[in-house]
Amino acid sequence: MKFIHTSDIHLGKSYRNSPAESVRYDDFFACLAGICADTITEQVDALVIGGDLFHVGQILPKTFARTIETLQPLKDAGIPCIAIEGNHDWIHRRDNISWMEALSQMGYIKLLRPARTADGAYRFDPFDETTGMGGHIEIDGVNIYGLGYIGAQAGHHVERICTAVTTVNNLLLFHVGIWKYSPVEIGNMKLEEALPLAERFGYVALGHGHKPYVIETAGGKPYAFNPGSPERVNFGEEKYPKGYYHVSFENGEFIPTFRNTSPRPMLVETIDLGGAENVNQALAGVCEQIVARVNHSGDERQPLLELKLVGRVGFHPFELGRERLKLVLEELVAPLHVEIKNHLSLVSSSDEVNGVNKSLEEIEQEVLHGLITSGSEYQGREEELIRLAIALKNAVQKGDVDGDELLALLDPEGN
Structure with a gap:
């Protein structure tokens, strides 16, 4: 039996109200289409997706239609x-059928979701083709179980998961991260909590974090695999390998091979403008440093660019406007999308006397700290709430999230 294991496709992701919106939207569908084409060419027995097929739960109708179009060759x-x-x-409102459930009922995916008994135990019922629901499916002697995302308490559920499975040659699809390896800060479990899964499942197909990693038993045997996202979803992923696992099941053993995909180029650069006395000097510094660092690898696609400006300068940081910088960057690297983080700090005579050197980011954090500590009910949680407030601000400013994703930041366990 052979299958392809991918995860975190994030269909529907884009940059809203940006000239790059439609092109970036297409990137994620092109990525999935390429994996579907590989699945057919390789004549594997299944494509398994470890969660986050979509970027948000409430997708646009055009995203649903495009998903059906992309998955149609697999169905055919x-x-x-x-x-x-x-x-x-x-x-977050389960009074209506979800898009994932609709795809399953229409036969484009087989959505695996376990049932729960009255005492909280798991029950992996056989997948029902009529209803499009179930927790378990068997293909050529391999028993595939699906769990999905269950939040930060995932580690406490491992024993009940293992108890519910009595077959052999088992594969588990589980949308969860492992602390120490996962680059995300929510929805993870400890390494020692995951180890019992190796006794019941020969292959644990992970998702959630966009960085590939492999988990081994204490004896050094690999048993859990996270392919990461096949396309670069967020800034910070520019150095991660991108791809999926091609897995063969032979003689009772799962044999995975990581295969690379071709994500859009992504550049994250920190530009030190320290000492610039005016905006023109700063722009010249940006040009000089960008030209020296950007490596044109032969990929003709426009890159995604995040620019972080740092240093003490002799002009107000706000004078270095975003639109002026974008015009300069357009000539140098022609990015598809630019995000600029202005961490410049202003040098003044009083600063030099008093030793004060505060960036805009530091001032922002101080203001938030003052506001939060003014409420007695928030004492002891200042740092947590400051991080949350800044995360919400950054998400809104990027313009690529909707209400559900913002709600997920406030409620990471989906309660």
Whole structure:
């Protein structure tokens, strides 16, 4: 039996109200289309998706239609697409059918989701083709179980998961991160909490974090695999390998091979403008440093660019406007999308006397700290709430999130 394991596709992701919106939207569908084409060419028995097929739970109708179009070749080829829900796939109001459930009922995916008994135990019912629901499916002797995203308490559920499975040659789809390896800060479990899964499952197909990693038993045997996202979703992923796992099951053993995809180029650069006395000097510094650092690898696609400006300068940081910088960057690297973080600090005579050197970011954090500590009910949680406030601000400023994703920041466990 052979299958392809991918995760965190994030269909529907884009930069809203930006000239790059449609092109970036297409990137994620092109990535999934390429994986579907590989699935057919390799003649594997299944494509498994470890969660976050979509970027948000409440997707646009055009995203749903485009998803069906992209998955149609798999359906025509008779190759099942087996999926679980990630935290981004969730809808917080469950009075209506979700898009994932609709895809499953229409036969484009097989959505695996366990049932729960009255005492909290798991029950992995066989997948029902009529209802499009179930927790377990068997393909060529391999038993595939699906769990999805269950939040920060995932580690406490491992024993009940293992108890519910009594078959052999088992594969588990689980949208969860492992602390120490996962680059995300929510929805993880400890390494020691995950180890019992190795006794019940020969292959644990992880998702959630966008960085690839492999988890081993104490004896050094790999058993859990996170392919990361096949396309670069957020800034910070520019150095991660991007791809998926091609897995063969032979003689009772799962044999995975990581295969690279071709994500859009992403550049994250810190530009030190310290000592610049005016805006013109600062712009010249940006040009000089960008030209020296940007490596044109032959990829003709426009890169995604994040620019962090640092240093003490002799002019007010706000004078270095975003639109002026964008015009300069357009000539140098022609980025598809630019995000600029202005961490410049202003040098003044009083600063030099008093030793004060505060950036805009530091001033922002001080203001938030003062506001939060003014409420007695928030004492002891200042740092946590400051990080949350800044995360919400950054998400809104980027313009690529909706209400559900902002709600997920406030409620990471989906309560």
